[in-house]
Amino acid sequence: MMKNIFYTAVLCCTLLFLSVPRAVADDTDRTRAQRHAMVAEQIAARGIQDENVLRAMRSVPRHLFVPRLQRRNAYADRPLPIGHGQTISQPYIVAFMTEIVQPDETMRALEIGAGSGYQAAVLAEIVQEVYTIEIVPELAIWAEERLKLAGYENARVKHGDGYYGWEEHAPFDIIVITAAAPYIPPPLIEQLKDGGRMIIPVGTPYMAQYLVLVTKDDGEVRTQNVLPVRFVPFTRAPE
Numbered sequence: 474m475m476k477n478i479f480y481t482a483v484l485c486c487t488l489l490f491l492s493v494p495r496a497v498a499d500d501t502d503r504t505r506a507q508r509h510a511m512v513a514e515q516i517a518a519r520g521i522q523d524e525n526v527l528r529a530m531r532s533v534p535r536h537l538f539v540p541r542l543q544r545r546n547a548y549a550d551r552p553l554p555i556g557h558g559q560t561i562s563q564p565y566i567v568a569f570m571t572e573i574v575q576p577d578e579t580m581r582a583l584e585i586g587a588g589s590g591y592q593a594a595v596l597a598e599i600v601q602e603v604y605t606i607e608i609v610p611e612l613a614i615w616a617e618e619r620l621k622l623a624g625y626e627n628a629r630v631k632h633g634d635g636y637y638g639w640e641e642h643a644p645f646d647i648i649v650i651t652a653a654a655p656y657i658p659p660p661l662i663e664q665l666k667d668g669g670r671m672i673i674p675v676g677t678p679y680m681a682q683y684l685v686l687v688t689k690d691d692g693e694v695r696t697q698n699v700l701p702v703r704f705v706p707f708t709r710a711p712e
């Protein structure tokens with residue numbers, strides 16, 4: 474009798490463990506503590522104040538978006554390689570770019586350069602819908618898989634050249650570009666909603682670049698250099 478109860482209990486515990494989604498099972502007290510420390514020491518300490526941004530950065534399991542070999546570095550204060558010569562940005566840069574476009578829960582956002590999917594997840598924690606485009610096919614698949622695993626059903630990934638934006642879902646309240654372009658692609662300015670905000674690294678590959686904030690008010694487009702940065706290059710699909 475006791476033996477049967479014991480076996481039933483073991484079976485129930487096993488079934489319960491297997492039914493917990495992997496993403497949730499992989500987010501432990503340790504990773505949550507690392508995230509809280511990351512926000513306190515790297516993000517709030519450097520002046521990021523927007524409560525939505527701080528909450529999103531505390532929530533998104535960054536370690537699930539990096540390659541397995543980089544997991545132990547996931548919450549470090551630096552960018553990390555994600556394969557194909559690309560990188561996931563330093564947490565502070567993700568927070569900075571998210572805060573400056575002033576996201577809220579009513580908005581629709583476009584990201585160019587899905588990479589790991591992490592920046593899209595941070596946006597998806599705050600806004601209503603996120604559309605993200607990635608030019609490297611393997612990364613587009615990775616980002617889509619990771620966003621799904623982490624439960625972000627309001628984020629959609631497309632493989633392609635982000636230069637042309639995503640016409641079908643335009644205009645966007647927010648556009649975040651995470652690869653450095655020599656100039657601001659005109660189709661993206663076109664797809665920015667009036668009153669909307671765009672952030673884009675502009676400059677020479679691997680050298681002098683600035684994050685440029687682009688605003689559009691009553692059809693008038695303004696640009697402002699806000700932070701010197703170093704991003705991977707914005708590449709173009711062959712014609």
Ligand code: SAH
Nearest residue numbers: 561586588589592607608635651652707708
């Ligand atoms: N936002 C990403 C950062 C990735 S690095 C993250 O959170 O991990 C920048 C990404 O932009 C790279 O994956 C690169 O392949 C992609 N990229 C470069 N040029 C592009 C283009 N024209 N269209 C779409 N993606 C592009």
